[in-house]
Amino acid sequence: MWIFHGDAARFASGVFASREEGLAWVAKHGLTGVLSEYPLGEGCYDAAVAQGRFQPSRPHHGTPSHVAGFSPGLDHVHIAG
Template sequence: MQTVWVFHGEEARFASAVFAAEADGLAWAARHGVSGLLAEYPVGDGCYDVAVREGRFRSSREHHGTPGHVAGFGPGLRHVHIRDGAP
């Protein structure tokens, strides 16, 4: 599965950067001293679909799988919390 790394700043409405590799995202975050989340996302599929397919998420509540739930589903892959440019 091909993935990318997306940086989403604290309290930001939109993501601010996308990287092919985690190391590139960490270097960028350090260079700019940013705080937020650097998360791995699948390319060509939704996070919800990948998590269900891989058995990392099972629907257990009525709202699971609804449009709002799918749209707000977190990456579920690897992620790094960053504060002032440092993991």
């Protein structure tokens, strides 16, 4: 799934089934921000570890604050207005 987070926004403002749907919505509203791909059905940290994209190597890896702030690390698009 794809999530749009506008520049300086506190919360995400759109969730889409495809990159194309997200880009069309962003263009329709003339937005700036980042459209990012997220795994569906699991957290970003768990998906990255399971897929071998991240290996915990420091004591803070896997702690609540680390997991809560973990980026998806998948495809993304920066959109400038």
